[in-house]
Amino acid sequence: MRGRRADLVWVVALTFGAWIVWRLFVLPHGGDQKLEVADLFVYFLPAYRFEAARLRDGALPFWNPYQAVGVPFLAMLQPGALYPARLLLLVTDAPRAMGLATFGHLVLVLLATFLLCRTLGVGRVAAAAGAAVYAATFGRAMLFSPPFLEAGAWLPVAALALERLIVDGRWRWVVLLGVSGAMPVLAGGGQAAVYVAYGLAIFALALLWRRGHPRRLPAGTLALRLSLAAVLALGLAAPQLLPTVAWTLGSARDTAALTDIRVDPYFWVTWRMRLVSELGTLSVPVLVLALVGYATEGVFGAVLGVAATAATLLSVGPGTPWFGVYRMLPGLGMFRFPTRLFTTVVTFLAALGVALGVSAIGRIAGARGRPVSCVVLALLLVVLVPKMRNDGVLPWATTDAHILRGMATLFTFLSAADAGERIVLGGEPRDWGVTARLGMAYRVRTVGDYEPLSARRLGEYLAAVQGVPWVPDDPYRPFVGWSWFDERMARPALLDLLAVRQLVLPDRVQPPARTPAFVRRETFGPYVVWQNPLALPRAYLVERARLVGDALAAVTDPGFDGQREAVVTGGTVALPDGPAAPARPARIVEDAPERVAVEFATDRPALLVLADGFAPGWQVTVDDAPRAVLQVNHVVRGVVVRPGEHRATFTYRAPGFAPGVVAAAAAIALVAYSAAVSLRRARG
Numbered sequence: 001m002r003g004r005r006a007d008l009v010w011v012v013a014l015t016f017g018a019w020i021v022w023r024l025f026v027l028p029h030g031g032d033q034k035l036e037v038a039d040l041f042v043y044f045l046p047a048y049r050f051e052a053a054r055l056r057d058g059a060l061p062f063w064n065p066y067q068a069v070g071v072p073f074l075a076m077l078q079p080g081a082l083y084p085a086r087l088l089l090l091v092t093d094a095p096r097a098m099g100l101a102t103f104g105h106l107v108l109v110l111l112a113t114f115l116l117c118r119t120l121g122v123g124r125v126a127a128a129a130g131a132a133v134y135a136a137t138f139g140r141a142m143l144f145s146p147p148f149l150e151a152g153a154w155l156p157v158a159a160l161a162l163e164r165l166i167v168d169g170r171w172r173w174v175v176l177l178g179v180s181g182a183m184p185v186l187a188g189g190g191q192a193a194v195y196v197a198y199g200l201a202i203f204a205l206a207l208l209w210r211r212g213h214p215r216r217l218p219a220g221t222l223a224l225r226l227s228l229a230a231v232l233a234l235g236l237a238a239p240q241l242l243p244t245v246a247w248t249l250g251s252a253r254d255t256a257a258l259t260d261i262r263v264d265p266y267f268w269v270t271w272r273m274r275l276v277s278e279l280g281t282l283s284v285p286v287l288v289l290a291l292v293g294y295a296t297e298g299v300f301g302a303v304l305g306v307a308a309t310a311a312t313l314l315s316v317g318p319g320t321p322w323f324g325v326y327r328m329l330p331g332l333g334m335f336r337f338p339t340r341l342f343t344t345v346v347t348f349l350a351a352l353g354v355a356l357g358v359s360a361i362g363r364i365a366g367a368r369g370r371p372v373s374c375v376v377l378a379l380l381l382v383v384l385v386p387k388m389r390n391d392g393v394l395p396w397a398t399t400d401a402h403i404l405r406g407m408a409t410l411f412t413f414l415s416a417a418d419a420g421e422r423i424v425l426g427g428e429p430r431d432w433g434v435t436a437r438l439g440m441a442y443r444v445r446t447v448g449d450y451e452p453l454s455a456r457r458l459g460e461y462l463a464a465v466q467g468v469p470w471v472p473d474d475p476y477r478p479f480v481g482w483s484w485f486d487e488r489m490a491r492p493a494l495l496d497l498l499a500v501r502q503l504v505l506p507d508r509v510q511p512p513a514r515t516p517a518f519v520r521r522e523t524f525g526p527y528v529v530w531q532n533p534l535a536l537p538r539a540y541l542v543e544r545a546r547l548v549g550d551a552l553a554a555v556t557d558p559g560f561d562g563q564r565e566a567v568v569t570g571g572t573v574a575l576p577d578g579p580a581a582p583a584r585p586a587r588i589v590e591d592a593p594e595r596v597a598v599e600f601a602t603d604r605p606a607l608l609v610l611a612d613g614f615a616p617g618w619q620v621t622v623d624d625a626p627r628a629v630l631q632v633n634h635v636v637r638g639v640v641v642r643p644g645e646h647r648a649t650f651t652y653r654a655p656g657f658a659p660g661v662v663a664a665a666a667a668i669a670l671v672a673y674s675a676a677v678s679l680r681r682a683r684g
Contacts, residue, residue, distance in 0.1 A: 065445060126357075148192045158196065198311075263333070492511070610638060614636055618637055627639050
């Protein structure tokens with residue numbers, strides 16, 4: 001009991017220390033927009049605002065209609081739409097929720113690592129040293145990347161559950177291991193989840209070789225409970241994982257291994273420079289203490305040390321003689337920036353090594369072991385705590401006016417002018433005030449994209465607008481779609497088909513010449529809003545439609561007249577031949593993210609086009625009768641309709657979500673049943 005009380009005191013002290021560091025080193029900023037925090041503003045903040053609105057409406061955010069002609073929000077993974085921490089969005093605003101979640105996960109990293117080190121038998125001072133290392137190295141490196149921070153924070157939790165399961169075999173550890181195994185995926189950290197799995201596997205391998213490590217359960221029973229924990233983890237992750245996998249098959253970023261240039265777009269930084277930089281993030285004291293820990297813990301320490309060395313070498317990326325080994329390891333070749341392997345796995349192994357090293361130094365010092373260990377901890381804190389310093393502006397430590405650089409008036413204007421059509425946001429690079437995802441925050445439909453899982457169809461289409469070839473192996477385009485429009489706009493007529501009514505361009509950029517010309521509307525700082533008089537409405541009817549094999553080639557053909565006809569891919573079209581009348585608008589009467597209803601009247605068979613993104617999961621009924629959703633003009637959707645007055649309703653069901661919920665329920669039921677049977681037998 002006394003030991004538990006002492007541990008509790010340390011837990012409280014560590015939490016208070018984390019708060020002090022947070023207040024003194026993380027929250028203060030110099031007012032600058034640092035590149036390392038850019039994604040907090042241009043990616044995550046708009047996503048959380050959109051998710052907050054959906055949650056407060058009592059709905060899950062399955063589809064995002066405000067970006068990239070519409071994309072599946074849940075399947076994008078990184079916002080972590082199903083992660084429990086997003087419930088903070090129900091009780092506070094998005095910036096504050098981001099800050100609370102970030103601080104909470106830093107505390108989770110700190111406390112879980114401390115408790116893990118304690119279960120390995122090291123003293124409290126040594127455990128605190130290990131916790132400080134992981135929090136200050138992994139925590140600081142991932143401070144501004146929520147999916148990596150939130151996912152990696154569960155590695156020490158899973159390791160703790162694994163170690164306890166091996167020792168006493170209780171079902172609580174099966175559940176904790178399963179839950180902590182699912183959380184990295186639910187947090188949106190697909191890449192981090194792979195690294196967490198590797199870190200946990202290395203830790204498990206090391207435990208098998210640890211001298212004197214107790215094991216209460218028979219090998220068969222232990223294997224069964226570990227399997228049940230794995231089933232629980234996969235089941236709980238399935239509602240997020242299955243929709244993401246389903247969407248990935250149609251995205252610009254598939255599941256195949258990336259080329260070297262896509263693995264590391266910053267190829268000009270040599271692997272030797274990266275190696276020095278990575279080791280420098282740990283610092284010399286951490287490296288020395290970790291080596292001491294590895295060297296004094298027998299085979300257990302040797303496994304940790306060899307794995308840490310191997311992971312360090314693999315993390316430096318292409319250009320090394322051993323990079324082929326990296327490619328052979330399952331899952332690693334799918335992701336960019338191998339240095340994240342170092343940040344997640346090596347820092348974790350280094351933290352364990354430091355805890356073991358400080359413990360070994362304490363033993364060597366004998367009677368003076370405790371004060372010596374305290375001195376070592378103090379020196380570590382002197383080195384590590386300053387690493388948490390942040391001099392960039394943060395969403396939760398500033399105001400919207402600062403974030404948007406005064407561009408709120410622009411989005412207010414666009415929102416008022418929006419009649420359901422779309423906007424091109426041609427923001428300047430490094431200007432966070434005008435980006436595609438801020439359109440989502442202000443409920444303005446944009447064409448631009450900034451997604452790791454950008455739609456391949458949209459990327460091809462927008463490349464055609466620019467008049468440049470689509471390059472699947474481009475190291476940047478497949479991961480962020482088309483973020484900014486520049487001076488090249490070779491085929492502006494393609495924007496008409498996406499209902500692009502407004503163009504926001506830098507004042508140095510003129511829209512392309514056409515008849516009738518783009519109309520200058522308003523000026524907001526360095527940006528000009530142009531109106532496109534030829535934009536088609538978001539919902540319209542055409543009486544001529546052709547079935548084609550290559551829709552992109554068809555719509556870019558000089559003879560194609562998008563104002564009077566459409567092309568369909570992969571379906572059937574039965575419309576009578578005859579003169580093509582101009583497109584006629586239809587009326588959108590219901591417009592929710594996952595449900596759009598359109599009313600119209602036609603005296604001839606026609607194709608109803610809804611200029612919203614085509615994607616698996618969309619269904620349509622016409623007067624409540626199911627009909628086939630067609631892929632129209634390469635990127636949007638439509639349905640063939642008969643003469644008369646009708647109502648067409650498009651609804652979205654995220655592919656994989658329902659089976660994922662069933663899988664989660666089945667996994668929970670299986671573990672609960674197995675635990676009940678086991679406990680009944682133990683009592684009987």
